[in-house]
Amino acid sequence: MKTFKLLCGFIFCIILIAMNSCQDKQTKDELAKFKQAETLKANNIELAKKFYKHLDAVQLDSMRLLCAPDIKIYYESGDPVSFSDIEPLVRMFYTSFPDYKHEFDEIFATDDKVVFRISYSGTFTNPFMEINPNGAKFRYKGIQVFQFANNKVTNFWAVEDELGMMTQLGMELKPADKKK
Template sequence: MSQANLLEQNKAIVRRAIEEGWNPANLAVIDELYAADFIFHQESGEVARGLDFFKTWIATIHGAFPDIRYRIEAMYAEGDKVATRYTVRGTHQGDFRGLPATGRSFDLTGHLIHRVVDGKKTEGWGIWDTLGLMIQLGVIPPVRLGGGAPPPDTAANIAATRRLFEALSSRDPEALPTAIDELMIPEFVTHGDALFPLVYGRDALRQAIPRFKAAFPDATATIQQVFAEGNKVMVHVLVNGTQEGEWMGVPATQRRMSWTASSIIRFNSAGKMVERWVIEDELGVLQQLGRVPRFQGQGG
């Protein structure tokens, strides 16, 4: 088995343990996927040894929170280790560590690292937001540290977003590269869609600009909706342009084209863009270029 396949197999084992073992409290799955001498390093730093301890924990957690559900948000693997970021939700309906049922619900995050050897989990390190749990169950009042980052300047973040799309619409070849340099951190990350799933770095975006501008020199991006909450700005735009150069493998057609795009942009406390999630109507672009047929019943 290749290393890549082994890593994916290890991820699948951890995923199955959570989704088919933890969530339904299926101890048969736990027996199948965990070593008998499983070792678990708890958030307190204490070490629990043996699978019986872990089974007892599952029974305890389900007794206190019968509707508890873990949802995997991300997984990463290297060698024999798998890291998992998850969210967990539930309702406090039974005794938990001496705390009687409160009837309150919680929504928390947690991290896990597991060592997987020969198809079984042999060791684990775990921590979840237990302070958040106690706060959400009403056991202790919210805790806030003094200082910290100032509240986000949503108006400034929206203005920065508008400037970015104004630069995209400019005929000045330096407008967009300059805006990118001034508005984004160097490590800016783009989470994209099927065409560009993930782009790391501000420079990677700058390198893509000449190609896009050569294909659509008159491109404009008109903001249709923009608003902010916290450190994120949501923006929906309509892009128009004439295809005067090669794009997506199609030579210049001189067609007037339009498509939409939606972005969620995260800003840091200094007002710089650090991350973006974007989806564009790239299927519509391919159809307008004639590379993909329109589908029966498709609107527009």
């Protein structure tokens, strides 16, 4: 009888451990998923920062390596452009404003996306779109979003206070003539 009781106690303990272990595994699996997502977010943020570092150094080849070959860049109008399409624009900006740079005001990320609130600054040193330089220093804001897949940028969206920048360069915005 004593042996039987001991055996029952032993089986009961084994069942309890097994139940505990199952719950534990489920919790750990869920936790692992969350942690994997956190690691991915941190990795994507570092890649995006690297993108800006190469951009401010005008290292276009290094930038291209961070992008998927079919990257879609949504800039200004709603239609996407390719990396090759923006290369002349990047060169033009950093020629006209050699100290042009990006500073991060805020960074946050989720799943495959990274959001940046950015301050851009520079000095109007060389001609820009046929406008003569006036040495003006400018600073304006922007919001940019990266989408990553397999450590490459697949989509990029940007909106910037271009009007603010142009105004600081000395340009004027006038309303169109009223139709008579």
